[in-house]
Amino acid sequence: MEIGKFFHSNYVMGTENMEILKVVIADDEVRICQLIQALIDWDSLGMKVVGIAHNGEDACEMVQQTQPDILITDIRMPGCSGLELVKRVKELDSALEVIIISGYAHFEYAQQAISYGVGHYLLKPVNKGELTATLQKLQKKIGERKESELNHQELVNKAKRDDDHLRANLIDRLLDQPDMPVSQDTLTSIYHLKARQGVYQAFCVKVDYGRKIISGGRMDGTTGMAGEREISSTSSEVLMEKVREALERNLKNDSRELILLIRDDYCYGILNYPESEKESIRRSMKSSLTQMEIQKNMFQHVSFSMAVGAAYKEAERLADSMQEARKLIQERLVKGDGRVLDCMGKASEIQESELLKKYLREITHAVEISSIQNAAEAVEDLQDTVNKAKEIRGSEIFELVYAAADIFAASIRIPERTATVEEFRKQCDKCGKIEEIFSCLGDFQQKYIQEQAERYENDTIRPVRKAKEYIQNHFSDPLTLEEVSEMVGLSTAYFSALFKKTEGEGFAKYLINVRMEQAKLLLRESNLPVTEICRKVGYNDPKHFTHTFEKAAGVKPSTYRKLYG
Structure with missing residues (x-):
């Protein structure tokens, strides 16, 4: 049997909140052992006799097996004397308390016992009061020692916790304050890192849970809903701890x-290692990711990706490495999960500004008429363009979707827009695939357009909404106030007043603005003659159209085409 330390934290709390101390009795006389066991009220002392031996060899083995706090032994026994027993067990555990009991009051025995660390020497016949008092002293001594050891361990643990907190704070600051100055001196003196010459490198692991996506439209014109897959906070904590364990x-x-440092669904890390270990570190990263993938057997739909910033010799570049890792992790959208990402893809040739202009037109129209279907089509157009791109970065896709969400939020006038869009960004950050992030945008639009539509349905401005939708679909016809009023079921006078109160402008001016915006669009994006555009936007008289357009745009239609077409 391997002999280890005897001292263990085997706490058994009694009614008086005392730890039960274990006692072994050793004497070659059975009667003496029985007497000692019977003399003492062990329960009241918070003690328990866990073994009795009648020779030194058995006693030594029993001490190893039971790991007692106190040994009571005769000084002379056959085979292995009490003194030899004390010497052997004290060598194994110096904290073991020993009481020597002997019929021999010889100074040399006592002196030798003291040299082995025995502080208590009793003569036979054993006196109950004297033994009880000795045991009480030992109980107090052992209690104080264990409390001291616990306090010391707590100080050690606290120091470690403080160091861990400092180090985690370093990553927090590198993430939130990328311009924070860093040097090897600050890493060692402030953050207590054992940093030495070599390379510094940051990395991050992202866990994605996927989204449930239901594609296609419904009979009511709405699109399918998508949603984040459910996973409890406890399951998430367990999974992230598995990620940490694999990395360590x-x-x-x-x-x-x-x-x-674990932050939400990310685990960020910092490494300092000799430059010669670079390839070994990379292999270890791949091995870590492979071990994480095993968790897919327990957590369905989960995926793992790792991004690695560049390795720099200068500690001052650590923040750069961290920001590189943060940006690289977005490449999982286009390169797939289960990879160690360390190379940024090529920038796309997509004109983001033009894409967003088109999206703005489409989403403005969708918001105007509260059409979930039209809004979904605007998202589909964005996604189709991204899917057809030969080269595109994951970060470009994220930024495109974020910008689109911000445009939508402004168009539909979401209260607390900044906070709402920031929450949307957090939802997108949980997406690991292109279709997921666009479904996230679709859900975002659907939620607020549906809320707007419900407000309109229960509001006095419902007739105005219906009128605006009718105008958007029939502006090329010779519309009149009377016609639209009749369509919404109101008198001309009441509808006219309600429209102006709701929109801030009269029916006629609103109709002109709709027609002029459509005319601008046709001038910019088509080669149709001005006379044809005139008819398409509801005018039969080209001169009247030109005059109206010049008043609205500041230039004639032909000039506008030259400037913006």
Whole structure:
């Protein structure tokens, strides 16, 4: 049997909140052992006799097996004397308390016992009061020692927690304050890193849970809903801890310093290692990711990706490495999950500004008429363009979707727009695939357009909404106030007043603005003659159309085409 430390934290709390102390009795006389066991009220002392031996060899083995706090032994026994027993067990555990009991009041025995660390020497016949008092002293001594050890361990643990907190704070600051100055001196003196010459490198692991996507339209014109797959906070914590364990298991031995921080579905890390270990570190990263993938057997639909910033010799470049890792992790959208991402894809040739202009026109119209279907089509146009791109970065896709959400939020006048869009960004950050992030945008639009439509349905401005929708679909016809009033079921006078109150402008001016905006669009994006555009936007008289357009746009139609076409 391997002999380890005897001292263990085997706490058994009694009614008086005392730890039960274990006692072994050793004497070659059975009667003496029985007497000692019977003399003492062990329960009241918070003690328990866990073993009795009648020779030194058995006693030594029993001490190893039961790991007692106190040994009571005769000084002379056959085979192995009490003194020899004390010597052997004290060598194994110096904290073991020993009471020597003997019929021999010889100074040399007492002196030798003291030299082995025995502080209590009793003569036979054993006196109950004297033994009880000795045991009480030992109980107090052991209690104070264990409390001191606990306090010391708590101080050690607190120091470690403080160091861990400092190191986690370093990653927090590198993430939130990318311009924060860093040097090898600050890493060692402030953050207590054991950083030495070599390279510094940051990385991050992203866990994605996927989204449920139902494609296609419904009979009511709405699109299918998507949603984040449900996973409890406890399951998420367990999974992220598995990520941490895999990283520590694979990277700790190859690096001088490894710091990890879990933030939401990310695990960020910092490494410092000799430059010669670069390839070994990369292999360890791949191995970590492979071990994480095993979790897919327990957590359905989960995926893992790792991004690695560049390795720099200068500690001052650590923030750069962290920002590179943050941007690279977005490449999982186009390169797929289960990879170690360390190379940025090529920038696309997509004209984001033109894409967003088109989206703005489409989403403005969708919001205007509260059409979930039209809004969904605007998202589909964006996604189709992205899918057809030969080269595009994951970060470009994220930024395109964020910008589109901001435009939509402004168009539909969402209260607390900044906070709402920021929450949308957090939802997008959970997406690991292109179709998921666009479904997230579709859900975002649908939620607020549906809320707007419900407000309109229950509002006095419902007739105005219906009128605007009718105008948007029939502006090329010779519309009149009377015709539209009749369509919404109101008198001309009441409808006219209601329209102006709701929109801030009269029916006629609103109709002109709709027609002029459509005329601008046709002038910019088609080669149709001005006379044909005139008819398409509801005018039969080209001169009247030109005059109206010039008043609205500041230039004639032909000039507008030259400037913006």
